[in-house]
Amino acid sequence: MEINIAACQIEVKPGHPDQNFEKIRSRVSEAKKNGDDIVIFPEMAVPGYIIGDEWENSAFINDCMSYNKRIAELSEGLVIVWGSVDADKQKVGEDGRIRKFNTAFTAQNGKIISRVCKTLHPDYREFDDDRHFYSSRKLAQDRGMSVRDYIQPLTVDINGEERKIGVSLCEDMWSDDYSIHPIEILLDNGAEFIINISCSPWTWRKNDKRHRVVRQRLQAQKAPFVYVNNTGVQNNGKNIFLFDGGTTIYNRDGSLRDMCREYRDDVIRTTLFSSRTDVIKRPVLSHERDQEELLSGLIYGLRKFFELIRASKAVIGMSGGVDSSLSSYLVSKALGAENVYGVNMPSEFNSDITKSLARRMAETLRLNYAIVPIQDVYEYSVEQLEQTEFTRLDASGVKKMLELSSVDKENIQSRDRGSRILAGIASALDAVFINNGNKSEVATGYTTLYGDVNGAVAPIADLYKTQVYDLCTYINSVEKKQIFPDELFDIPASAELSAEQDIEKGEGDPFxxxxxxxxxxxxxxxxxxxxxxxxxxxxxxxxxxxxxxxxxxxxxxxxxxxxxxxxxxxxxxxxxxxxxxxxxxxxxxxxxxxxxxxxxxxxxxxxxxxxxxxxxxxxxxxx
Amino acid sequence: MEINIAACQIEVKPGHPDQNFEKIRSRVSEAKKNGDDIVIFPEMAVPGYIIGDEWENSAFINDCMSYNKRIAELSEGLVIVWGSVDADKQKVGEDGRIRKFNTAFTAQNGKIISRVCKTLHPDYREFDDDRHFYSSRKLAQDRGMSVRDYIQPLTVDINGEERKIGVSLCEDMWSDDYSIHPIEILLDNGAEFIINISCSPWTWRKNDKRHRVVRQRLQAQKAPFVYVNNTGVQNNGKNIFLFDGGTTIYNRDGSLRDMCREYRDDVIRTTLFSSRTDVIKRPVLSHERDQEELLSGLIYGLRKFFELIRASKAVIGMSGGVDSSLSSYLVSKALGAENVYGVNMPSEFNSDITKSLARRMAETLRLNYAIVPIQDVYEYSVEQLEQTEFTRLDASGVKKMLELSSVDKENIQSRDRGSRILAGIASALDAVFINNGNKSEVATGYTTLYGDVNGAVAPIADLYKTQVYDLCTYINSVEKKQIFPDELFDIPASAELSAEQDIEKGEGDPFxxxxxxxxxxxxxxxxxxxxxxxxxxxxxxxxxxxxxxxxxxxxxxxxxxxxxxxxxxxxxxxxxxxxxxxxxxxxxxxxxxxxxxxxxxxxxxxxxxxxxxxxxxxxxxxx
Structure with a gap:
């Protein structure tokens, strides 16, 4: 018989179960009105997923568990599947704390009827599941069972019929590198269809890869596959991860039936086991599509990050170079130009070309703009440091004067911009300021600590310099007016911190x-x-x-x-x-x-x- | 029959297998001269342990494996046990890369005769073993075996006799929170004695805890226990971990037979299964012993960190407060006073008391010293910022002047000190500068980003303010002369960044x-x-x-x-x-x-x- 499914793509706010619960409640009530049989939410939809060691806070875990109960209470008349943290307070985890699980809950008739805990725990890149959670793999080992026997589909009564659902979490479907394949096991063990709830960040062409992986999982045994992922941003301090959603319902053969719009709350509904077989096209991969995804991701990420830190205004140093030009474009798209304060901070080494490019960019974007020269304090600092004499406070009384090299002087300028001017302005405006570094610079340390390394967020620090140019070219191709002038592409990339880095003589970065x-x-x-x-x-x-x-x-x-x-x-x-x-x-x-x-x-x-x-x-x- | 054991506590340089190999080679050759039967080195003695994602560099892994082979070649006439990385290039790990193991190798007669891989993988605090290594627990699961059957002692011919050795790695002995107890399993399965090779950082009273844990492991079945740990420092970027060694040989009942000296290369030798039963006393725990360990650890850590980053000179801001006083003491102990450059950076808000306390501390420690006032640039910056006017570059042309609050002005001073003066001096001296923050400040953010948050290393940022005072008191009690004057304990803790923070009026930090x-x-x-x-x-x-x-x-x-x-x-x-x-x-x-x-x-x-x-x-x- 048919089953009506609602796959709910919601923005999850990590660390704020109260807000996440409210969102889930409102979607459940819509699903009831709509007559859905099963309503599905992402992995860790209550607590969020990337929350650092907040998992060790038992009061927080209890709070999430109480929301789990409250979600279960909403399940009169339909089945709710959602991801959250679960705990077994009688047992310890391997860190000696309360044993916790990354769990897919299922509730019906006001009660939790199933807790499926994640089998495969990713432990690479930003993922750390084994740090906090006990896997079903360990549970199986503890009970002396094989994983194959341990992982079973869930049996639920839907419209008077017993149905077998294969519930899985995120990595459970990405099993290529593992010796265990939970999706195949669920299907072997009788699952009629698969639900995979995820909290899976956007990465380059990942949606396309997922479509291929789903097809592969269904190769031996066909079955409908419902993939539900969240939107929003989550961070581990040093990185901000983008969640585009990409919630997808797949047909029995792994072809696409329906897909949520990216980076927004969305619900897709379908009737499983009906005679209808809708198929939508897989998006065609192309350089343009990649650029489009990258651009929308960066703008979304910036906007959400500012929301998270409760800031609305950004200060940005504008040197007239390509990095600060792209950054200021992204920030003005994310926050609105009226909230962006561009600052040009010339010293004697800055060329007229770049100074005028900076101003032109600010005009194009209609930013708030000011010029704050650093020459005076730069000269004062060089003099003050060169006049500094250390005295050894012992019998020798040895004296030592400071000598500044050309590099020392370059760094003084950068620190003056980053720590005296930009930080000062941001503080006065109750704003934060933007780090304009690109990945090539970050990788090679072609930056000054406490100078251009500063800032509250680095929007383009995961793009190499050549990717920065590429993205500017793409933006020029899709905007109605030319945003990045031709000169920006023509002048050599340069820090303009010394006479040796004179772009008017074509001198630029040593790369x-x-x-x-x-x-x-x-x-x-x-x-x-x-x-x-x-x-x-x-x-x-x-x-x-x-x-x-x-x-x-x-x-x-x-x-x-x-x-x-x-x-x-x-x-x-x-x-x-x-x-x-x-x-x-x-x-x-x-x-x-x-x-x-x-x-x-x-x-x-x-x-x-x-x-x-x-x-x-x-x-x-x-x- | 008797077995002669040499337990080698060596400093391991993470990421430098060449240097580690040379150290192992020289210890093996000493052991041969000494007629030892078994010579033992710590866990991950070849590659180091805390090396971030360098584990993903296959060329590095191959390089370590070639050193493993070269160590095996040294094993003519004795048995060598050491920790290193091993790889199975035919299999993938769960990150899709070459499958790697945290392995205890045993070699004899020029060949590797055993590879024991770690069973329990710590995944809390700084530990990340599951991120990089495949455990014997997963191997057992893959083969459908119980861990109890999988973990077996190693059989070695020593002096013509078959001996059964229980080889284990670090966490394998700390099994209290796990469902698997590798030491007990090894003993149940016939091990005559236990070797545990570790790479285990110092933490508060950990040695004492280890003595208790060993006794507990040997409760059901008595056996000699050899624990070998390394010295040195290893870091994950944000933290520097201290390795004190603590290599210990335990008698059958878990009493201490011998123990290496802390924080240095050392070898302890013993004859197992002899009629002699040496017992040394367990160090008595006390507040003084804790302070002594803390002090020696901090000084050792600083010295080794400077060695690691190849720096020999330190610049340090000296405000006259207790934090910078303690930091400058530690740094001068670590590097020698001649390599320390103290800088006092007064503005109008600094009291005569603290200015004179700063100088007195520099005199006591015989540092290089200079006074570099920040008043001029502070005033210039306030004026420059207050005169900065932003213009909206659109039809509205809206203007906005900056207004500086009292907090804005406080932060200007701090950033001027951290980013203009200290960074400038460090750069001119080819030195690095010290961060003087304590844990109470770091926790509450009672600091200025790009100001006193700056520095290359933070020696006391894991000590709360009260612990800073405690350590100063302890130092005064053990040094021949009074290092920290009474006034330092009497004046209120204060940032001295505004008239409200006037210590002469007894005004200090809001804590x-x-x-x-x-x-x-x-x-x-x-x-x-x-x-x-x-x-x-x-x-x-x-x-x-x-x-x-x-x-x-x-x-x-x-x-x-x-x-x-x-x-x-x-x-x-x-x-x-x-x-x-x-x-x-x-x-x-x-x-x-x-x-x-x-x-x-x-x-x-x-x-x-x-x-x-x-x-x-x-x-x-x-x-």
């Missing part, structure tokens, strides 16, 4: 971004080592591996030894400059690996493997 | 540290919620729970409503100010829960449970 961005991606996202890179260089496969023009390397590097020197320079910069990332602001995560708690680092210094050293010796000779 | 420190500890370390606190306040148990004088609360809070107001103020400060901790420097972890990646947080805003609100309503009336 060939078209190569270095790809090298950095190989290090950061593909987790490759200099050994892998040097091997590729030696055997001629590197250009293909990185996706480079085959002539680039031989043209750019005049000799093997220059290639190796550059490789070691970049590896060293990436490794050593982690100390700056430790003190960097939250980054909106959009790549396969964002700096922060997604990619976990340690201050280790620089290391080269024995193989690397051997290959280098062979290539360059000597020892 | 009653003797209560608020304990409240914060309850939140941070005991993971309690305002609900728990309010419950204790209501039923009269709070003073006992916190360990307070019973009269304090009633004397300090004139009414219930003032108590609740204060409770909510502190909870709110703690929760909201996480944004500052995101950008804070590495903290040396010494408590049960340090801010950083030990305690994982999320920007969530403030939440009160239903129970809390109900209790508050009952207590105060109203709704």
């Amino acid at each position: 060939a971004y078209e190569y270095h961005d790809k090298l950095l991606r190989a290090f950061i996202e593909w987790r490759l080592d200099p050994e892998d890179i040097l091997k590729g260089y030696t055997d001629g496969s590197l250009s293909d591996t990185l996706g480079m023009d085959r002539n680039f390397l031989s043209e750019y590097f005049a000799s093997d030894s220059l290639f190796v020197e550059d490789l070691e320079r970049i590896w060293r910069l990436y490794k050593i400059n982690y100390f700056k990332r430790i003190q960097a602001p939250p980054i909106i995560a959009v790549s396969k690996r964002a700096f922060g708690f997604d990619l976990r680092e340690s201050q280790l210094g620089v290391y080269y493997t024995q193989n690397y050293k051997e290959m280098k010796r062979k290539l360059l000779g000597g020892d | 009653a540290y003797e209560y608020h420190d304990k409240l914060l500890r309850a939140f941070i370390e005991w993971r309690l919620d305002p609900e728990d606190i309010l419950k204790g306040y209501t039923d009269g148990s709070l003073s006992d729970t916190l360990g307070m004088d019973r009269n304090f609360l009633s004397e300090y809070f004139a009414s219930d409503s003032l108590f609740v107001e204060d409770l909510e103020r502190i909870w709110r400060l703690y929760k909201i100010n996480y944004f500052k901790r995101i950008q804070a420097p590495p903290i040396i972890a010494v408590s049960k829960r340090a801010f950083g990646f030990d305690l994982r947080e999320s920007q969530l805003g403030v939440y009160y449970t239903q129970n809390y609100k109900e209790m508050k309503r009952k207590l105060l009336g109203g709704d």
